[in-house]
Amino acid sequence: MESKIESNYSLNKKQRKKSIILYKIKKNPMTILGVSIIGIIILLAVLAPYLTSYDPTKISILERFKPPSSKHWFGTDEVGRDIFTRVIFGARISLTAGISIVVISGAIGALIGAICGYFGGNTDQIIMRIMDMILAFPTLILAMVLTATLGSSLINAMLAIAIVKIPVYVRLSRGEALVVKNNLYVKAAKTFGLSNLYIIVRHIIPNTITPIIIQLTLDLGDTILLVATLGFLGLGAKPPAPEWGTMISTGFKYMLSQWWYPTFPGLAVFFASAGFNLIGDGLRDVLDPKSVR
Template sequence: MNLELGTGDTSNKKTKNKSIILYKIKKNPMTILGFSIIIIMALLAIFAPCITNYDPTKMNMLDRFQGPSMKHLFGTDEVGRDILTRVIYGTRISLTTGISVVVTAGLIGAIIGSVCGYFGGYVDQIIMRLMDIVLAFPTLILAMVIASILGSSLFNVMLAIAIVKIPVYVRLARGEALILKNNLYVKAANTFGLSNVYIIFRHIIPNAITPIIIQVTLDLGDTILLVATLGFLGLGAKPPTPEWGTMISTGFKYMLEQWWYPTFPGFAVFLASTGFNLIGDGLRDVLDPKSSR
């Protein structure tokens, strides 16, 4: 007997649904704009050595504090480094950090939430109360505290942000699991003696993934902004690493006379967070029936 019949649509229906999703995305100009921004930034990050000939960490005191020109489109910093080059290489750090943090938090949160929702009981209550405690604190404040305790480094900033993001995914996955575990195909799987691990990873998590994907895309922009904020506060990557928040923090000292120094890294943060937010809003409209217009 095939227990997979209740887990989803037929292949033809899935293909039709994918076509509808792609059609809706193409019809939304703001979502297309978001994808365009992120794709361009990703290409810049990948092909950075081919785009610029400057070294992002090499100092050249003869070129310090040069304004935007044909030689240095975004100007130079206090030790003569090309700011455009550092912004481009900073794209690698920011995109990699943001995606790694959110995907890690999403996966861990989805597993914990699905287990809590499926089994219930005392373990569920204890874990959810812990998640409520974490959610009770402002995200930025709690991330600052954790990063300060762990020590100033980019990895510790990633870990701190992942910790404060996990509870959101736990609650989402748990809510979906509470509904899904009462579905007929889950009860049939239980009846035929399939293991709880198999049921969770084959039936619960895949069918609870839609709101998690939406939240991941929405959190990407916020995470990049958080990384930059913690870097600005001196808790993230250390100089001469070309990280946007650190560049803004250093450039802020010279803002009145060398306006280009903090402006262009700040604009990069704005573009990245805006791009991911536009993608998240578009996917929410497409994937979440409750938000359809």
């Protein structure tokens, strides 16, 4: 009977917590705006084959440089490809790349940071000095150097950006782990003889995950912008892939005469980046008790 009452109390407590979080999100109009923007972009990406009858890579010279119209909503490019089609198919590339990068870098960084914070000692000092060395370089410059070294391609660009992003999560996770490892439940787990691996996976990482989630969301916008920047510089996806940065790079040469060519892919990058930043700000206000609006 007592266990049933405790279970119901725990369930009601979780439901109240979810209700409070949803209430805070609804009270923040900028977060709602961010969710709406990203929701629309994701919907366009998922439904891309059903929203257009054009092939994103098919050339049609007779249709080259057509201005925006009812036939081609965003106009056409230098070889007659429909820009609206390329933008919504490009959303698949940019969103997949951005999400993959932050998930990989966040997971690796959170694990390394938790291990460093839990064990401390010389290993912690060596790893953190390596992270400091990476952070000493400007993010874009280091990503460019790594991509150029590995070879210009979308996969290598994603790998380079993930490497550059890892130290942020390591420092964040380590700082939280230093606090969590001194809690009574962690000390009790050590007393009962539980393994270090079990304590890290079961107690340290779950209790340091909230700031990681917030940082992941905030980094999504920046990551999509970095992917587009490397594409613009010729270090990312290669034509004819409908990647936003590559489209802007090619269209920039025709900016004065065919303004629509670089404008619409540029707006796609802007809205995706802004949308994720708004969501990240909202999550920080909701989930981080130390944040002050």
